[in-house]
Amino acid sequence: MKEDQLIKAAKKNDPKALDQLFRDSYPIVYGYLIKTTLNEQTARDLTQETFLKALNKIGSFNAKSKFSTWLISIATNLHKDELRKRSRERPESANPAVSSASDVEKSVLEREAFGKVSEILRKLPDAKRRVFILKHYYHYSYEEISRIENCPIGTVRSRLHDCINKIRSEMGVEAQ
Amino acid sequence: MNKSCEMYQMELMDVHYGESEMTEELRSHLDGCEDCSRYWAGLGELETSMVFPEFEDPFKEIVLDKLMAERENKSGRKRNALDFAAFILLAGLFLGACLALVFSGHAVALSKIYLSIFMVAPLMLPFLIKRQMTKGAHTNGRA
Numbered sequence: 001m002k003e004d005q006l007i008k009a010a011k012k013n014d015p016k017a018l019d020q021l022f023r024d025s026y027p028i029v030y031g032y033l034i035k036t037t038l039n040e041q042t043a044r045d046l047t048q049e050t051f052l053k054a055l056n057k058i059g060s061f062n063a064k065s066k067f068s069t070w071l072i073s074i075a076t077n078l079h080k081d082e083l084r085k086r087s088r089e090r091p092e093s094a095n096p097a098v099s100s101a102s103d104v105e106k107s108v109l110e111r112e113a114f115g116k117v118s119e120i121l122r123k124l125p126d127a128k129r130r131v132f133i134l135k136h137y138y139h140y141s142y143e144e145i146s147r148i149e150n151c152p153i154g155t156v157r158s159r160l161h162d163c164i165n166k167i168r169s170e171m172g173v174e175a176q
Numbered sequence: 177m178n179k180s181c182e183m184y185q186m187e188l189m190d191v192h193y194g195e196s197e198m199t200e201e202l203r204s205h206l207d208g209c210e211d212c213s214r215y216w217a218g219l220g221e222l223e224t225s226m227v228f229p230e231f232e233d234p235f236k237e238i239v240l241d242k243l244m245a246e247r248e249n250k251s252g253r254k255r256n257a258l259d260f261a262a263f264i265l266l267a268g269l270f271l272g273a274c275l276a277l278v279f280s281g282h283a284v285a286l287s288k289i290y291l292s293i294f295m296v297a298p299l300m301l302p303f304l305i306k307r308q309m310t311k312g313a314h315t316n317g318r319a
């Protein structure tokens with residue numbers, strides 16, 4: 001079944017269609033959130049929350065964007081909420097919804113070969129990191145990112161440019 | 177006014193990420209500017225240096241099961257709400273019919289019906305049971 005047919009069926013509360021839609025979108029939502037949060041448990045919790053929200057709001061999905069883009073918007077808002085919540089709980093933390101390198105649980109992110117990449121991503125501020133991830137890994141257009149992030153296209157461009165400069169300087173430091 | 181290298185670099189970023197096309201102006205600036213050439217090469221290097229492989233969540237099935245259970249609960253709650261709404265509607269209709277009978281002067285008849293339903297019917301129950309048992313015995317005897 002095609003995505004639009006699956007969405008129609010899911011709106012009519014067809015469990016198989018809903019299961020298929022969620023199953024197909026799971027990797028993109030989880031993948032986005034793991035790069036954004038750099039923590040497996042937080043990524044999993046936010047993925048679950050994203051789908052729960054989607055489950056409750058699927059009736060209002062207007063199919064103007066792709067289903068996965070809609071899910072990414074929900075995930076982004078949940079990540080922002082999570083950051084706000086954690087900064088209220090731990091106001092001293094500079095980058096709270098991202099696990100610090102000294103976290104007790106050494107996640108797959110540190111164990112695997114892409115630990116260096118995750119370390120560089122960790123050094124980017126949250127809002128800028130999300131923009132970089134959406135563009136660099138998911139190839140969303142500036143316009144789509146500005147809708148997802150709810151900010152002007154100019155802000156998207158400057159955030160992305162800042163990220164690139166920061167990454168280049170981090171790579172330069174590592175190369176020395 | 178000449179554009180700054182920063183502005184050229186942002187335009188190079190747009191080109192790299194497919195948001196715009198390479199222009200003659202950009203190309204000629206690149207040829208003459210070492211800084212922007214390095215930036216342009218750096219953008220290309222990001223494609224290989226910032227690779228972040230996708231990996232499956234080992235708990236994916238558990239999360240999906242939980243979501244499907246939540247969907248079941250949700251539709252269960254919806255069904256209960258619909259049943260309740262149907263009950264309220266039927267009860268309202270019944271009450272309305274009773275009130276209509278009362279106001280059209282059939283209050284006494286209505287009371288009789290009520291009495292027969294709520295008092296006489298339970299009193300009839302032992303007789304009905306006895307009759308049923310006797311009928312059962314007859315059938316068994318014949319068999």
Ligand SMILES: [Zn+2]
Nearest residue numbers: 181184209212
């Ligand atoms: Zn330049």
